[in-house]
């Protein structure tokens with residue numbers, strides 16, 4: 001890995017971060033007259049903890065990492081955007097990413113005026129390690145890998161990911177949004193070994209908290225420090241911090257949901273295989289299934305008439321004819337399968 005200062009934008013290296021009232025005094029006190037808050041309407045009159053200490057301590061315990069290695073954002077989208085802003089000089093630097101993958105990396109790149117060099121997965125959706133490395137140049141600051149990958153649903157070979165981390169001189173951003181559904185292990189326990197690794201996880205999927213907007217980036221203390229310096233000071237609001245603390249006590253619910261969704265996913269895969277117009281059901285390590293059909297738009301439109309919405313991914317690289325189906329509750333999955341078999345009969 002290059003030295004962090006070589007990777008960071010100069011303006012970020014030199015940044016003097018905003019210092020809030022809550023930065024200048026921390027600790028116990030009886031009277032807070034330092035932040036121009038309204039003294040009434042407690043507790044929502046107070047600014048939230050800008051460091052989210054209680055939430056981070058709980059996550060540190062759940063994930064067996066140090067709190068200093070955790071950055072919290074308004075969804076994973078926030079750390080994705082902040083990584084561009086910290087490391088990529090607009091119009092000059094670039095990032096390397098796989099294709100197909102999660103659309104947000106490209107959007108964040110476009111917003112920041114940063115080029116994305118895309119490297120196709122192999123036809124069986126594996127990483128092309130050598131090509132990913134060949135695409136990197138002196139101005140390549142970040143490499144985005146998503147495993148399990150969205151929309152293909154598969155995990156990548158851990159050895160391939162480790163190769164990229166070891167051989168790429170910049171920062172590897174490994175998006176593990178769906179890791180709770182995968183048989184493969186998270187790379188989180190190896191964070192200490194790889195100073196250029198950023199692991200993204202989220203509460204939006206397995207934990208069922210997409211509505212509260214809370215995403216995590218795990219990285220070296222130095223990288224977490226940089227992201228913390230450039231975030232909005234109060235990026236995680238009081239309601240989200242409170243609700244997260246409450247819901248993080250219910251890890252067993254999360255585990256139960258994952259178990260149910262995995263069982264449903266297997267049933268769904270089997271039933272989808274039986275439909276004559278379905279040409280392929282891709283194996284999935286996530287809470288969705290990618291299928292290939294003859295006429296994706298016709299299937300999609302038919303489902304819309306039945307008020308069932310899935311995701312048309314047929315225009316995405318390597319995904320011609322593909323539809324992505326999230327695993328729902330059993331009754332929802334049954335409605336989908338009924339509608340699909342009706343579509344099949346009408347063919």
Ligand SMILES: *Cc1c(COP(=O)(O)O)cnc(C)c1O
Nearest residue numbers: 075076077102150177202204215
């Ligand atoms: C859903 C998803 C996320 C989660 O985004 P949030 O902003 O945390 O809701 C992140 N990465 C991938 C690949 C996803 O599919």
